[in-house]
Amino acid sequence: MDFIEVKVQCHPEYTDFLIAELGEIEFNSFVENEEGFDAYIEEALFSEEALKEVFGRYAEAKVQYTFALQPKVNWNEEWEKNYDPIDVDGQCYIRATFHAPRPEFPLEIVIVPKMSFGTGHHQTTWQMVKHQMAINHQGKRVLDVGCGTAILALVAAKLGASYVEGFDIDQWSVENSLENAALNGFNQLVVKQGTIAEVKPQGPFDIILANINRNVLLAEIPIYTELIGAGGQLLLSGFYEQDIADIQQKAESCGLTLQNSSTRDKWAALVFQKA
Structure with missing residues (x-):
């Protein structure tokens, strides 16, 4: 199964809010980092329009993002680190x-x-x-x-x-x-x-x-x-x-x-x- 990885940079106070919001649009795994977080969703469920709609509601979070296909994600390694x-x-x-x-x-x-x-x-x-x-x-x-x-x-x-x-x-x-x-x-x-x-x-x-x-x-x-x-x-x-x-x-x-x-x-x- 292939996944889309979305790398999100945002104001740290909004990290939890954005993660919760993305969970509502089928994103199912998140890894936090110093700049924000990475979010993962099955390729077939991904919609950039839905993503933009969520981020558009949080202008004050100063969100920047990129996304790319990730054919293989070492989930166990990510879980143990985070x-x-x-x-x-x-x-x-x-x-x-x-x-x-x-x-x-x-x-x-x-x-x-x-x-x-x-x-x-x-x-x-x-x-x-x-x-x-x-x-x-x-x-x-x-x-x-x-x-x-x-x-x-x-x-x-x-x-x-x-x-x-x-x-x-x-x-x-x-x-x-x-x-x-x-x-x-x-x-x-x-x-x-x-x-x-x-x-x-x-x-x-x-x-x-x-x-x-x-x-x-x-x-x-x-x-x-x-x-x-x-x-x-x-x-x-x-x-x-x-x-x-x-x-x-x-x-x-x-x-x-x-x-x-x-x-x-x-x-x-x-x-x-x-x-």
Whole structure:
């Protein structure tokens, strides 16, 4: 499979925003550097017009870019150079297989990274895990929406959840989630491929985790609410601080109550509870 490599130079404050935006137009791997980042997309999915449209919305980022066909990309080499472990307040350590263990952490998750998300991914993951660590998972049924590498699902399992299910639209996510589950000694993880409408998860769930993006969350919060049992909790991230009001309004219109919130480097996370 051939890829288009887009080399982006931009103001450093906008790197995470641009990576998130490109993720919405089918770019699926990113490698950050001192000048900005490199973004990769399958050749058949590439559209320079879509790229220009995204960059045009961020004139203040002073974006410059070039692109070229890359028949062969050594993904493993790039991941190992650029995937950093995540330390969540000294309580949870999320590392790749090529990082050394840290036995001093109460909770450790080991993954084989199949995609580099940029530091924005770390900020949202960090907040979601921090909120998870404050919630009782013992004996709970948990759903991880858009599970990706299944980090949140595995945190739930290690916190004592009795049933954990995840799903994602990408086949690589399903395969990687199962691989990571085995690495962490949790072969009971249920992983499905498709949208929430296609996989039809069967509630009620005590905890739903959704680290996706603003538009998907706004469209699906009503569905999550139906799947949550009484007293259950919904943890959301993957959006910016300026999106908090819209997310909160949608959740409260569905009968959910805001319990907790956080922001980190302009990224936000919210915790809601169903009455």
